[in-house]
Amino acid sequence: MSEFDFDLFVIGGGSGGVRAGRVAASLGKRVGIAEEYRFGGTCVIRGCVPKKLFVYASQYAEHFEDASGFGWSVGESRFDWRKLIEAKDKEITRLEGLYRKGLENNHATIYESRAVLVDGHTVRIVKTGQLVTAERIVIATGASPAEHPALPGHEHTITSNEAFHLESLPKAILVAGGGYIAVEFANIFHGLGVETTLIYRGKEVLSRFDGDMRRGLHKAMEEKGIRILCEDIFEKIEKRPDGRLVAETMKGETLVADQVMLALGRRPNTQDLGLESAGIALDEKGAVKVDAYSRTSVASVFALGDVTDRVQLTPVAIHEAMCFIETEYRDNPTSPDHDLIPTAVFSQPEIGTVGLSEEAAAKQFSEIEVYRAEFRTMKATLSGRAEKMIMKLIVNAADRKVVGAHILGHDAGEMAQLLGISLKAGCTKDDFDRTMAVHPTAAEELVTMYAPSYRVRDGERV
Numbered sequence: 001m002s003e004f005d006f007d008l009f010v011i012g013g014g015s016g017g018v019r020a021g022r023v024a025a026s027l028g029k030r031v032g033i034a035e036e037y038r039f040g041g042t043c044v045i046r047g048c049v050p051k052k053l054f055v056y057a058s059q060y061a062e063h064f065e066d067a068s069g070f071g072w073s074v075g076e077s078r079f080d081w082r083k084l085i086e087a088k089d090k091e092i093t094r095l096e097g098l099y100r101k102g103l104e105n106n107h108a109t110i111y112e113s114r115a116v117l118v119d120g121h122t123v124r125i126v127k128t129g130q131l132v133t134a135e136r137i138v139i140a141t142g143a144s145p146a147e148h149p150a151l152p153g154h155e156h157t158i159t160s161n162e163a164f165h166l167e168s169l170p171k172a173i174l175v176a177g178g179g180y181i182a183v184e185f186a187n188i189f190h191g192l193g194v195e196t197t198l199i200y201r202g203k204e205v206l207s208r209f210d211g212d213m214r215r216g217l218h219k220a221m222e223e224k225g226i227r228i229l230c231e232d233i234f235e236k237i238e239k240r241p242d243g244r245l246v247a248e249t250m251k252g253e254t255l256v257a258d259q260v261m262l263a264l265g266r267r268p269n270t271q272d273l274g275l276e277s278a279g280i281a282l283d284e285k286g287a288v289k290v291d292a293y294s295r296t297s298v299a300s301v302f303a304l305g306d307v308t309d310r311v312q313l314t315p316v317a318i319h320e321a322m323c324f325i326e327t328e329y330r331d332n333p334t335s336p337d338h339d340l341i342p343t344a345v346f347s348q349p350e351i352g353t354v355g356l357s358e359e360a361a362a363k364q365f366s367e368i369e370v371y372r373a374e375f376r377t378m379k380a381t382l383s384g385r386a387e388k389m390i391m392k393l394i395v396n397a398a399d400r401k402v403v404g405a406h407i408l409g410h411d412a413g414e415m416a417q418l419l420g421i422s423l424k425a426g427c428t429k430d431d432f433d434r435t436m437a438v439h440p441t442a443a444e445e446l447v448t449m450y451a452p453s454y455r456v457r458d459g460e461r462v
């Protein structure tokens with residue numbers, strides 16, 4: 001009989017924690033898992049899943065407009081925010097149930113409580129004060145939206161957490177930030193009919209993405225009617241007696257709205273978890289430091305997902321959990337692979353991307369070939385929509401390997417998933433060229449751009 005209550009105790013019931021706990025339990029390990037809020041974590045409860053449902057909801061106005069070009073007359077349409085929230089909440093509750101069921105079916109012990117670390121083998125269940133011991137402990141507590149206490153009036157602002165539960169749809173909203181969450185929510189609110197302004201401190205939104213994607217998205221968003229203010233930040237937010245908010249910006253703009261949403265990055269949830277006193281090292285951002293096998297500075301304690309701030313994406317947390325299982329329970333040391341992660345920004349138009357941006361590739365390789373196509377899609381010819389799709393392949397001239405693929409346009413996320421396989425497999429541009437096109441699709445451009453649009457040699461476009 002083991003000296004511990006559990007073989008594994010997981011703190012945090014999100015994507016990474018539930019996967020580690022469920023799979024360990026399915027292997028016959030005695031697993032305990034604590035979650036203080038709702039099983040499913042950010043992704044399911046107040047992130048990717050409800051966000052994507054909102055994205056779908058926000059696209060209907062354009063679908064109705066586009067329909068007339070195809071002969072349809074669409075009657076008067078109305079949007080009911082409460083109805084969307086109710087439907088979304090119902091779906092989230094269903095998914096949460098599936099997460100719990102997966103744990104229960106494998107006989108994991110669920111603690112509906114916050115749990116804190118006492119030492120390398122002990123956690124305290126906060127609700128009951130109970131101490132439980134485990135041979136291994138996994139910290140998978142995720143991250144939360146960064147707050148901005150230095151901003152006067154920050155108490156009037158919301159983050160993505162609240163955006164999923166607003167009592168009513170605002171008439172006007174201001175969104176701060178230029179990352180995934182800011183551009184996704186700016187498009188969601190705009191699509192639902194909200195007057196939307198995005199304010200970003202940098203020169204161009206989505207700082208780590210390919211320049212063509214950034215500029216293309218910016219232009220498309222402005223053409224839809226979203227106001228974008230770059231190189232500016234909020235200086236203060238005040239609430240008027242009528243309840244509306246007034247934001248003043250560094251450049252002297254005065255903006256009035258019903259909600260101000262901050263999307264300024266996410267901070268690892270490591271506060272008040274007992275980590276420091278248990279000897280767990282944190283980095284300067286407060287993330288748990290881990291080695292290549294997700295092991296913390298205490299040998300029996302591991303950390304997975306956003307709390308480690310490696311790459312804040314759900315599939316990455318799940319992958320890290322599976323690597324932990326391979327390493328610790330299947331005698332197959334496996335280190336998470338963070339190279340060539342395909343990703344999508346669910347802006348409108350969408351961005352799907354994998355590998356290096358043109359800018360990053362130009363720094364890394366002495367010569368690159370850039371294949372670029374910008375075109376109106378077939379659907380747009382009849383709908384009359386002006387929006388352009390952009391596709392780009394970045395090729396290392398030395399070995400012909402495709403080192404980056406970037407798409408701006410409908411279903412870019414779906415395409416990025418498949419491009420991810422090609423790049424991971426090390427495909428060359430010649431492999432793309434000898435692949436038959438699927439006609440008529442937008443994606444066929446990816447295999448029919450035969451001549452480079454231009455080259456970049458030693459950082460210079462030639």
Ligand code: NDP
Pocket residue numbers: 148176177178179180181182184200201202206207233263264265266311312313343344345346
């Ligand atoms: P990001 O890191 O993507 O972007 C944060 C933004 O806030 C950046 O534009 C940053 O500017 C800006 N910013 C940071 N601090 C300040 C400040 N003090 N004042 C003004 N601006 C500031 O974070 P998000 O919050 O958008 O998303 C968090 C993470 O969640 C993402 O990195 C992503 O990994 C994940 N996510 C993934 C999604 C997906 O896969 N579709 C969707 C949503 C989230 P700068 O660029 O200058 O640093």
